[in-house]
Amino acid sequence: MNLNIFFQQLINGISLGGVYALMAVGFGIIFNVLKFSNFSHGGVVAICAYLGYFLATRVAGSLWITLLATTLLGGVVGVLVEKLVFRPIRIKGRPLTYFFVNSITVAMLVQQFFSALWGYDYYPYPEFIKKTALHIGRLVVSKTYLMMLFISALVLLGLTLFLRKTKQGIAIRAASSDIWTPSLMGINTDFIISITFFIAGVLAGITGYFLGMTYTVTPFIGSFILKGIIAAIVGGMGSLTGGGIAGVLLGVVESLLIAELGAAVTPIVIYAGIIILLLVRPQGIAGKLYTIKA
Amino acid sequence: MLVVENLTVCYGGITALDNVSITIPDGKIVGLVGANGAGKSTTINTISGMVIPSGGNVKLDGESLLIPPQEIVKKGIVQVPEGRRIFPSITVQENLILGAYTLKGGEKVEENMQRMFELFPVLGERKNQDGGTLSGGEQQMLAIARALMSDPRILLLDEPSLGLAPKLVLEIFNMIQELNNRGLTILLVEQNAQKALNISDYAYVLETGRIVAEGEGKRIAEDPIVKKAYLGIEE
Numbered sequence: 001m002n003l004n005i006f007f008q009q010l011i012n013g014i015s016l017g018g019v020y021a022l023m024a025v026g027f028g029i030i031f032n033v034l035k036f037s038n039f040s041h042g043g044v045v046a047i048c049a050y051l052g053y054f055l056a057t058r059v060a061g062s063l064w065i066t067l068l069a070t071t072l073l074g075g076v077v078g079v080l081v082e083k084l085v086f087r088p089i090r091i092k093g094r095p096l097t098y099f100f101v102n103s104i105t106v107a108m109l110v111q112q113f114f115s116a117l118w119g120y121d122y123y124p125y126p127e128f129i130k131k132t133a134l135h136i137g138r139l140v141v142s143k144t145y146l147m148m149l150f151i152s153a154l155v156l157l158g159l160t161l162f163l164r165k166t167k168q169g170i171a172i173r174a175a176s177s178d179i180w181t182p183s184l185m186g187i188n189t190d191f192i193i194s195i196t197f198f199i200a201g202v203l204a205g206i207t208g209y210f211l212g213m214t215y216t217v218t219p220f221i222g223s224f225i226l227k228g229i230i231a232a233i234v235g236g237m238g239s240l241t242g243g244g245i246a247g248v249l250l251g252v253v254e255s256l257l258i259a260e261l262g263a264a265v266t267p268i269v270i271y272a273g274i275i276i277l278l279l280v281r282p283q284g285i286a287g288k289l290y291t292i293k294a
Numbered sequence: 295m296l297v298v299e300n301l302t303v304c305y306g307g308i309t310a311l312d313n314v315s316i317t318i319p320d321g322k323i324v325g326l327v328g329a330n331g332a333g334k335s336t337t338i339n340t341i342s343g344m345v346i347p348s349g350g351n352v353k354l355d356g357e358s359l360l361i362p363p364q365e366i367v368k369k370g371i372v373q374v375p376e377g378r379r380i381f382p383s384i385t386v387q388e389n390l391i392l393g394a395y396t397l398k399g400g401e402k403v404e405e406n407m408q409r410m411f412e413l414f415p416v417l418g419e420r421k422n423q424d425g426g427t428l429s430g431g432e433q434q435m436l437a438i439a440r441a442l443m444s445d446p447r448i449l450l451l452d453e454p455s456l457g458l459a460p461k462l463v464l465e466i467f468n469m470i471q472e473l474n475n476r477g478l479t480i481l482l483v484e485q486n487a488q489k490a491l492n493i494s495d496y497a498y499v500l501e502t503g504r505i506v507a508e509g510e511g512k513r514i515a516e517d518p519i520v521k522k523a524y525l526g527i528e529e
């Protein structure tokens with residue numbers, strides 16, 4: 001691989017990794033608070049990919065407006081999923097298996113729904129950003145990728161600030177170790193959970209839009225969530241920062257390996273590497289354990 | 295005045311509280327003692343709205359308190375739960391910020407936080423440390439400080455001396471009296487009965503969900519029958 005290709009793949013990898021990071025964080029934030037693997041996140045991503053397509057082709061011609069609208073609608077869809085699917089079993093105090101099964105069911109339902117409705121057509125997003133690439137020295141960088149990278153970074157930074165600086169954000173972090181006690185502080189846990197699903201939905205919205213833009217929209221676009229889940233696990237479940245970093249790493253490693261080894265071998269190398277990493281460090285990159293002292 | 299009226303609580307088939315009535319007058323320390331499983335935490339959790347009773351009522355100044363837990367905090371009734379339950383993965387300072395969740399305005403929060411650091415200097419020294427890194431005694435102080443952050447009227451303390459060294463137990467009990475002297479009304483649940491009764495203005499003895507004795511704290515503490523039968527204290 002010559003140096004130019006290396007840097008190009010590096011930049012592509014970082015920006016693809018940014019999308020993986022968004023997914024890892026969206027998946028991880030629900031896991032943190034409610035302790036179940038939320039596969040319905042992939043369903044929300046798929047819904048948003050179609051929503052973004054619909055908005056961009058039928059409603060408005062602006063990237064920023066349609067991206068923003070998709071993002072906010074994603075948040076709303078996230079909250080709706082929680083209210084319709086998870087809240088009822090939460091109120092009844094059902095075991096985590098119910099949540100897990102329900103989340104998979106939602107993902108499948110969305111996939112089957114879009115398959116039945118529009119399964120045989122491809123839905124390419126309009127070209128908002130001219131394919132003309134940016135030339136930096138001898139490097140050729142796709143403008144779309146740069147834009148994606150910039151927005152992913154901005155959103156993750158904004159989320160970090162929210163989680164650190166607002167009392168609702170701190171409450172979300174507190175709820176991740178104990179969902180029962182915040183009520184004793186006058187915190188409405190139901191509302192905190194809604195905010196969490198809104199955040200996950202917003203991240204799913206951006207993810208869906210970016211994936212739709214990068215690839216074409218198909219009913220199976222939600223299965224990209226696997227990359228996010230892998231990043232979340234590798235990063236260390238419970239650590240959003242770890243998940244974000246692992247997402248970027250995954251994107252970079254993937255892009256570089258594809259350039260070097262080809263698209264067929266790359267997944268084998270990556271999955272084998274992940275199994276080894278988790279054998280050596282089962283808590284992931286940034287996993288941490290706390291104890292309550294008696 | 296906080297009044298618990300003929301409270302009955304069932305968990306599934308088990309009756310945890312059976313017709314329990316307790317009165318907590320303003321400005322007093324009321325003790326609630328009893329053995330493991332007597333229903334002390336259940337009483338406190340029902341007052342806090344965490345447990346829904348199957349009969350009876352909880353009233354604050356005559357007004358029914360059967361409302362969600364977050365609304366009860368807004369009425370000025372705050373619990374320090376059994377086993378502290380501080381948040382381990384956020385900092386001491388952030389734990390305190392959550393204690394003040396119901397307050398409006400950052401200035402008040404900041405002011406209360408400074409007051410807590412004066413009351414518990416060790417918390418000030420450790421304000422940027424994660425809660426989970428504190429020692430057991432420090433975690434208990436954090437739990438009490440967190441509850442005080444919202445300027446409560448009535449503090450419900452569930453076994454604040456649990457697992458603490460004797461010297462620290464004394465400190466915590468002195469602190470409880472000091473808070474009461476400053477006007478805070480307190481319901482003190484303890485298995486460490488002797489000490490709790492000594493600082494209680496009035497006390498109740500709970501046995502398997504029923505009140506079996508009540509009276510002035512010191513009198514209950516000295517009543518040989520109560521001592522022997524319910525508190526496991528032999529002369």
Ligand SMILES: Nc1ncnc2c1ncn2[C@@H]1O[C@H](COP(=O)(O)OP(=O)(O)OP(=O)(O)O)[C@@H](O)[C@H]1O
Pocket residue numbers: 305306308309310328329330331332333334335336337376485
């Ligand atoms: N969530 C619950 N589900 C079922 N039973 C419960 C539950 N919580 C408490 N109990 C039962 O209710 C009874 C009273 O429990 P509670 O926790 O109120 O006792 P306690 O006086 O606080 O005891 P301790 O001193 O050990 O804390 C016990 O028999 C207990 O097993």
Ligand SMILES: [Mg+2]
Pocket residue numbers: 334335336376452
């Ligand atoms: Mg108890």
